Amino acid sequence: MASSLIRGKHLICAITDDDQAEIIEDGALFQRDGQIIEVGRYDKLSQRVQPDAVLGDGSHIVVPGFVNAHHHLGITPIQLGCPDVPLELWIPHRLAARSVDPYLDTLYSAFEMIESGITTAQHINSLFFGPVEPCAQVAEAVLRAYRDIGMRVSYSFMMHDQNHLVYEADDQFVARLPPALGRRMAEFFHALELPVADQLKLFEELHQRHQQEPLIRIQLAPGNLHWSSDELLEMFADISTRFAVPMHMHLVETPYQKEYARRRTGTTAVHYLHRHKLLSDKMTLGHGVWLTDDDIDILADTHTHVCHCPSSNLRLRSGIAPLNRLTARGIDVAIGIDEAGINDDRDMLQEMRLMLNLHREPGLEHAVPSPERVFRMATEHGAKTTPFGSQIGTLKPGKAADVVLIRWQQVAGPYMDTDVPVTRAMLHRAKSSGIDTVIVAGDPIYRDGHFMKIDKEAVVRELAESLQVPLTAGEAHRRNIAGELHHHVDAFYRGYLHSDVRKPYYQRNSSV
Ligand SMILES: [Zn+2]
Structure with a gap:
């Protein structure tokens, strides 16, 4: 689709500070030919633009891919x-x-x-x-x-x-x-x-x-x-x-x-x-x-x-x-x-x-x-x-329209205190099962559990079948060699570490 209006309950446009995000409530972004043209409140944007399609019904968190x-x-x-x-x-x-x-x-x-x-x-x-x-x-x-x-x-x-x-x-x-x-x-x-x-x-x-x-x-x-x-x-x-x-x-x-x-x-x-x-x-x-x-x-x-x-x-x-x-x-x-x-x-x-x-x-x-x-x-x-x-990386005018819609209800249900910042709620609670739509350059490539351009089941089946064959001569040769090499590689590294190699920071001041 050449243009679309992508709508969300919370539109996380960008992170502005260590504990601050720029979020538009009941927001939307308008993209044309894969580029974000405008972001703003849905009610205002929807009156101004004529998109080929509207994606999202106002119940999602909308984030950059x-x-x-x-x-x-x-x-x-x-x-x-x-x-x-x-x-x-x-x-x-x-x-x-x-x-x-x-x-x-x-x-x-x-x-x-x-x-x-x-x-x-x-x-x-x-x-x-x-x-x-x-x-x-x-x-x-x-x-x-x-x-x-x-x-x-x-x-x-x-x-x-x-x-x-x-x-x-x-x-x-x-x-x-x-x-x-x-x-x-x-x-x-x-x-x-x-x-x-x-x-x-x-x-x-x-x-x-x-x-x-x-x-x-x-x-x-x-x-x-x-x-x-x-x-x-x-x-x-x-x-x-x-x-x-x-x-x-x-x-x-x-x-x-x-x-x-x-x-x-x-x-x-x-x-x-x-x-x-x-x-x-x-x-x-x-x-x-x-x-x-x-x-x-x-x-x-x-x-x-x-x-x-x-x-x-x-x-x-x-x-x-x-x-x-x-x-x-x-x-x-x-x-x-x-x-x-x-x-x-x-x-x-x-x-x-x-x-x-x-x-x-x-x-x-x-x-x-x-x-x-x-x-x-x-x-x-x-x-x-x-x-x-x-x-890419933010939802701002001029950026590529790489956008993900996550179901807010999956993150916030059955209850989420309204004081909890949206980004914090998302980081702690969002799961893959709540990913609704994935858009790359304005093009939805995944919606509601389905890939739009590729038959996932057929690919996974073909992949499984491709491996249901005996090892080739080359694979068997590599496997034999690897088996024989293992203890020689192990021996090479025994005692390799110089005693001054510094402990990582989490082991400092520790007796272990
Ligand atoms: Zn790597």
């Missing part, structure tokens, strides 16, 4: 047989996971995201390996899935050139292995080689092919520090400037990664990236759990963003990111569900609630996240980590 600022895949690692273990041991487990059709897989998680009010995904494809053509096909299949379901996506794939299994060079790790396994691993690594020139070409082609599509943007995802040589780091700053694209880089997710940075650089990963001119408002650090106070100062000074992934960090025993210290320094923090949340799905409302409660440090002196702050993280701050930037 949420941004999942760190997303990878559909069928979850647990579903694929990969247990929740520390990240460094999880990598070989992931090696054993079978291949899933990328189009169906992307739709599978898109269903969950949209059902919880997410309209934009920061989709970061994990490392690509092997010949470039199949990698390009995967990227295209992922983008086609978002296009078909009608969701907005910022797409990237992680670029890399070293240390693919543990935090040292592949050939050094191979030399640690018993000779027979070492030979198989050497062959394995060789078969997976994907030269940086090919990765760069793939980025350029995707960028050129899709940059003009209204709901797709291509950006950069430098691999984590251990996956990137100095030459590659230097290239990232250059490409980001040349193509004017933001970057999203996994960094200091675990204490082992912090120690890796110390061994390689003699300083912290953040200092090192700063030295390579990679930190600015164009960079988002994914996870950022093991940051020092100095690091946080640098991030604040350079206006670098952080994407906090609380569920993932808990599940893989990575730690808890220092959100309160980051926000105290004015750093914009986005929310990422990463592989999957606590319920092993992609539920933004639950992830927001976890964010709200995880950082409630004892003591009146501590400023802890407010519902308004978490709401802003899931909308405006998430938006800033994507190339869509200030185009």
Whole structure:
């Protein structure tokens, strides 16, 4: 529909302060061709404009669509047989996971995201390996899935050139292995080689092919520090400037990664990236759990963003990111569900609630996240980590009409004190089952439990059937290798941590 009037009981336009939201009661927004033209009271707007359709009957909370600022895949690692273990041991487990059709897989998680009010995904494809053509096909299949379901996506794939299994060079790790396994691993690594020139070409082609599509943007995802040589780091700053694209880089997710940075650089990963001119408002650090106070100062000074992934960090025993210290320094923090949340799905409302409660440090002196702050993280701050930037994240004239209608009765029934601010009520009580309508660029893509452009049941059935086949020879080979590798990877990290690796803030002054 070219134009519509979207009506709500409470229209949350934007967050204005840590405990303030701009809300229009009995409000509406008028959008034309995907752009918000006007917001105001429904009774006044409805007299002035002639929309093609009216969405909502005045019983909903109307909010900007949420941004999942760190997303990878559909069928979850647990579903694929990969247990929740520390990240460094999880990598070989992931090696054993079978291949899933990328189009169906992307739709599978898109269903969950949209059902919880997410309209934009920061989709970061994990490392690509092997010949470039199949990698390009995967990227295209992922983008086609978002296009078909009608969701907005910022797409990237992680670029890399070293240390693919543990935090040292592949050939050094191979030399640690018993000779027979070492030979198989050497062959394995060789078969997976994907030269940086090919990765760069793939980025350029995707960028050129899709940059003009209204709901797709291509950006950069430098691999984590251990996956990137100095030459590659230097290239990232250059490409980001040349193509004017933001970057999203996994960094200091675990204490082992912090120690890796110390061994390689003699300083912290953040200092090192700063030295390579990679930190600015164009960079988002994914996870950022093991940051020092100095690091946080640098991030604040350079206006670098952080994407906090609380569920993932808990599940893989990575730690808890220092959100309160980051926000105290004015750093914009986005929310990422990463592989999957606590319920092993992609539920933004639950992830927001976890964010709200995880950082409630004892003591009146501590400023802890407010519902308004978490709401802003899931909308405006998430938006800033994507190339869509200030185009999305609030409901203001000129912004894209990415809008979610949540049933107020589900949040407020059977009783809600009228003094409770709407945003607070929503953060504490909204559930996916209360999401009524999801609109992207003015186009309703989900209404009353149904996807408007894709047959969810058929897709899920096809996905299930696609996995009801025996392992391929390649999958069986990977599974065998992963099984044999496990205790060698475990041995590599035993005793790896330097004794000075600082405890996270929540363990300070504690005897445990
Ligand atoms: Zn990730």
